[in-house]
Amino acid sequence: MEEELTCAINLVISNIPVTEKRMQEIRDGTKNDKSLRILKRMILNAWPDSQSQIPEEVRPYWNFRDELSEADGVLLKGERLIIPSCLQQDILQRIHMGHMGITKCTQRAREVVSWPGMNKEITEMVDKCDACQNYQYSNQKEPMVQGQIDPGRTLGHGGYRPVPVGWC
Numbered sequence: 001m002e003e004e005l006t007c008a009i010n011l012v013i014s015n016i017p018v019t020e021k022r023m024q025e026i027r028d029g030t031k032n033d034k035s036l037r038i039l040k041r042m043i044l045n046a047w048p049d050s051q052s053q054i055p056e057e058v059r060p061y062w063n064f065r066d067e068l069s070e071a072d073g074v075l076l077k078g079e080r081l082i083i084p085s086c087l088q089q090d091i092l093q094r095i096h097m098g099h100m101g102i103t104k105c106t107q108r109a110r111e112v113v114s115w116p117g118m119n120k121e122i123t124e125m126v127d128k129c130d131a132c133q134n135y136q137y138s139n140q141k142e143p144m145v146q147g148q149i150d151p152g153r154t155l156g157h158g159g160y161r162p163v164p165v166g167w168c
Contacts, residue, residue, distance in 0.1 A: 016081060016112060027073035029084030036075060036084055043068050043075065060116035080114040088115055092125055099135070102126045 018026070030036045035057035042058055042065075051062045061068060067078045075082040083091050095109045105122045126132045 016079070018081065018112070023074070025087060026081060026084065029086045030074055030082075033084040033086065036082065039068070039082075040070050040075060043070050077114040080110070080112055083113050083115045085115075088118075088121070092121055095122065096125050096129065099129065099131045101132060 016023075030040070038055050039058045039061055042054065042061075047062075047065050048054055051059060054062065064077060068082075069076045091109075091113055095105050095113075098104075100108070102123050105126060106119055109118060109122060
């Protein structure tokens, strides 16, 4: 069972779209991040029964503790890398590089990375970005206009036309 789990986790890591250089930065950052060192210890040694029994630094991870794992020097939440605090701003900049707005940036981030407060930080970054704010409303969808249609008529290729008898 343990061997199968290790194989599965290694498969997940090998499929994460991250260069080997970046992966090494994440490993080094994880090793040097105090809260991630505590989190790693919690993952490997089992969680206590109560949230009040864990150190303050890892309490944000409590609600999804069953999704956490460690492999090859990095921590994972499901299939996403947990990013050390020293790399979070750089990752935020890369996620936001295309100025895609809050929804697309959040969606892009959730595919690969995770850390507590990530969604809030993405929202704040996009809200503070002049380019995003200038073009925020340029691609708005048109609202659907509802109107009255005569019950005996239907919308066709050439506009309104009568509904054929017996068609309904």
